[in-house]
Amino acid sequence: MRGRIASIGALALIALSTTAFAQKVNYFNFSGAGDNAPYLESMRKAFEAKNPGIDVNIETVAFADYFTQLQTRVASGTPMDCFELNYENFVTYAKKDVLLDLGPNFKKTGFDTKAISAKALGAFNVDGKQYGLPASFSNVVLFYNKALFDKAKVAYPTDAWTWKDEQSAAEKIRALDKDTYGIFQPVQFWEFYKVVKQNGGSLFSSDGKRFTVDSRQNIDTLTFMTDRLLKSNVMPTQKQCGGMGDWDLFKAGRLGMIVTGIWAFGEFTKDCPFSWDIAVEPGMKAKATHFFSNGIVISKNCANVDAAAKWAKFMSASREAADIRVTAGWELPAITDPQIIAAYSEITPPANRAAVFKSLEYLVTPPVVGQMQELTDILGAQLEAARDGAKTPAQALQDAQKELIAKIKL
């Protein structure tokens, strides 16, 4: 009896000490919001089961508010141990000297980075230092409504399509009725920097030291994008959208094609009453597709680097996290494990999931400068002017070029 009591007491003490002396890692993120929250929670449980003695405290904030809160916390000197950064904001934070260089930890622990996609890993490397680990990546493909294509008697898109094929199909679908449109591809910065590459253009010179926004190829590209709205009207104007978002229009069966991210798979699977599929985005002189990645970084002032690094590595390179992500359809894990990639490819819809990996062959990363948000707003305002017909594409890009040279340091 005494022995039993003593054993129970000892066990209780051990449990107490484990809890009391467990290392805590505070993790701040945005991608685990909404429908993804349960999957992030599963990842946390899997990590803690594998790493007893480390407790992960997750704090999730919606994307719209995330960077304001993050900036406030970093500025006040009370950042979280680990936090999530998307690729576009990562360079800003890395250059402000608030992130920990993970290289020494990798060396100390013998962490093998070969399990992680080289392209994704490279996205979080600045000046030769690895400041983050990619937790997921995603890209943008061409979604199409098979029912509308059948109705318009147009062959389905293929990975070999060009802008001309896309435009021709869009016009035939537009002709079906006044409320049906051929395509939606927003005229805004996040599309424009990629579409110019499809036409052999670029926003910067090859050395990245000059803006080339108003080049002939870029003007032609913007003309192509705005003509869809203002001339052929294969794409609905803001007014014609009537307050409906592009995804809503596609789900309502009013869009033949939409260029959007693979993160739409879950919602389209749930809400589209028609059959749909995907293809690699058409190009013109070249193919160019998006690459987005969310990474996990560690604060420079983190008191618990080893524990935080374990969490970051788990989220980036572990089989468990990758399995949860693939099953959930929550973007793509950044690991190179062929079994994981095969498991992802088997899930339908879409049937042509191979297009996601094919698109990676043509990926272009977003331009990354210190004044990223300012650059996107300056160029975005001019693209909007061209989209709404307030300026010609040439005038819009020339004005953008002038303002960017005046305000952005490259």
Add this chain to the structure above:
Amino acid sequence: MAHMKRASAWITLLFLAPSLIGLVAFSVLPMAASLALGLTQWDGLSAVSFSTMREQWVGLGNYAALLGDSEFWRVLKNTCYFIVLYLPLILLASVFVALLLDSKRRLIGVYRVMYYIPVLSSWVAGALVWKWVLSPDYGMLNDLLGRIGIQGPGWLQDRSWAMPGIVLASVWKDMGYFGLILLGGLQGINPSYYESADIEGASWAQKAFRITLPLLSPAIFFVLIICVINSFQLFPQVMVMTATNGQPPGGPLGSTQVMVERIYTYAFKYYKMGFASAWSWLLFVIILFFTMLQLKLQKRWVNYEA
């Protein structure tokens, strides 16, 4: 005696301490910090220390850059455009609400609550509702206009109509609050003035312009001061109603970019906290100027005899 006075002063200070500490910690110190940061190029991310402040010191450079930047004057023009549209409408609407709620009718208490509900609701909820109301093709407002033969504009999607749309939503939200203030003013008017006017045979219009408005002028003056200050601080409705994913903030072609929206954008999106701090102090000076101007002009039209 002196000892008792000193003791009394200390006791007073002790009782005031909780409020004073809060005032200093959450108002005075942040304001002083903001004034200092406005003289630097602080990015809002790096640690704040004397050495980093010294490195990033630009003196009045931020103020000079602002005053020489066409964006500042364009945004000030947008803000003033909002004020010019908003002020007459809010005054008219508030007076209307006050007169309506001053009447003695059944269920007047229910009407008072109804007109005050928009004031109590959050701006995010209200702005989302107005976004739908102002939808060009499916919104309630254009539908009503269509029934009387008027083709409604694009509202928030039209650079000429986005700001009027913001004004309508702002008037809806605020008229209950200011109407209540004017109601208090109306109820403070001595009824004997109206009785005398009735005896003299004054018409409704004469009573309104010779009795009601002059005696309501202190309340109207208060409403004007608050409205002008609030108008220069226009922010939540602009951010919710005219910010769209992937597009720059501030409505179609920047037509609803206003002072506080720009301050927020520079501080939290462009990582130019020093520049944004300077901008906020310039805004303070502008608001102070207009408030002082109103205080000076009040002698010409505000009647404090009641």
